[in-house]
Amino acid sequence: MTRAPRGRWLAAAAAGAASAVLAAGVGELAAALIAPESSPFAVIGGALIDLAPPWAKDAAISLFGTGDKVALLTGIAIVLLIVAAAAGVLEARFPPWGLVVIGACGVAGAVVSMTRAGAGPISWVPSAAAGIVGVVALRLLVGLLGRGAATATVAATVPVAAAGAAGDETDAPPAPAPAASATDSRVERRRFFAWTGGVAAAGVLALVAANLARTGTRVVTTVRDALRLPAPTGVPAEIPPGADLRIPGLAPVITPNDRFYRIDTALIVPQVDPADWSLRIRGMVDRELTLTWGDLLELPMHESATTLACVSNEVGGELIGNAVWLGYPIRELLSRAGPHADADMVLSRSIDGFTASTPLEALTDDRDAILAIGMNGEPLPVEHGFPVRMVVPGLYGYVSATKWVVELTVTRFDLERAYWTDRGWSERGPIKLQSRIDVPPRGQGLKAGDTVIAGVAWQQHVGVAGVEVQIDEGPWEQATLAPAISDDTWVQWSLPWTADIGGHVIRCRAISTTGEVQTSEHAPPAPDGATGWHERFVEVFE
Ligand SMILES: Nc1nc2c(c(=O)[nH]1)N[C@H]1C(S)=C(S)[C@@H](COP(=O)(O)O)O[C@H]1N2
């Protein structure tokens, strides 16, 4: 058998890639229109996130942030293009194996779609449609890539290679094309590239349309915008005057919603219409119960300020924020359900399958563990869990702050494990004592003279009693704490400083209300939260 010239391989690879773009476009468009939860990209990405092996779970990529998601989707697109290009080459040489590869990708996507949390009866359709369209497009394009066209492609674009001189080890030199057939070939070639370009362009158009359609079907945003939160009952969360030192560069004591960190495994933000939402309480309880949005709104809602923190936050990191939440105590709902005496954990589940294991005690003692519906005076933003999420003071988010929550299972730590525990993180996650320097800001020179050092400190539900600051190797000095909102929130601190010219190292440590001094011992975020002192190097000039 003679090997085809290199130009034919390139054309076949282009045919494969173009077919994949069209397949992706059709799949995404079908998903946007009929089954938003089963966008082929999101399905593959979600499965990869869930399947990622423990060694890939180091701190930086563990609890997915926004940047990681873009990188993941880009990576998937590149891999799909490479696989499709290879399938094109395969189809040109060993038909129908290229079609089999593309078809198998579609079937695999359809199967995975059906196994994802929140899958509906037609979740397989977008991937299946993508697979079928991919197969048909590849068949068509490779068919257009008849032998004559391929040879002519090479003859026209890489004449030396076509002559058999370089690279392509033909057993026999290609027969010189007769003049008449050369014209035919040129026509065929043009037809091939026109179709390949057309297929790719149609795919891009479908992807754009899918994006538009998806924005259009986000009715949840409209529902949220129209929603009026009930007025809080009881004592409103009070922010003491002076709790915010208003120092430029210092994190505000209440984090605005649009600046609040976001961490979750959701590639597509779950779109939960309150009208369809319900919460089921089940497991080791005397009475299972189901609560609808209507039921929830009839209950008295109260306000509480709680600082949320992510276990992946590095010392000095920004994965922490403080908000005033409006919600209903989980304690009350659990007492209605009647947890069994031997239960010690509540496994909360999100509509997208994420789970968190919260000690039953943290949900039944007197702290403000709530089902939250409001954040800083607004309905929860969609990406922060609309319409209902959990907020539990004192525990890292991965074991307590389930967004888009739909189920609470009363159970035991030795019976069930949560999402991140299965991936090597600690089954319990009490928040560690920490403090951070915000001012002077990082990477900025400072003018010599009187200035201020300021930051935040926290250990939710324990409370911060003091913060100390050390400049260079000098004595530890007491910073002044701003009035705290409560032990469940972070507190701002500041210390006046007369800065001398030169380089300085500033470090801080917090002291808790129990007398614990923040440890200098460095620990990474995994498996249960980072420790160590935050240090900042400052260059002071004249
Ligand atoms: N459904 C769902 N809820 C979730 C998560 C998630 O991946 N899925 N991540 C948790 C983690 S790790 C944190 S730190 C908090 C972050 O909440 P935020 O995004 O509102 O700041 O949400 C928690 N709730």
Ligand SMILES: [Mo]
């Ligand atoms: Mo987190």
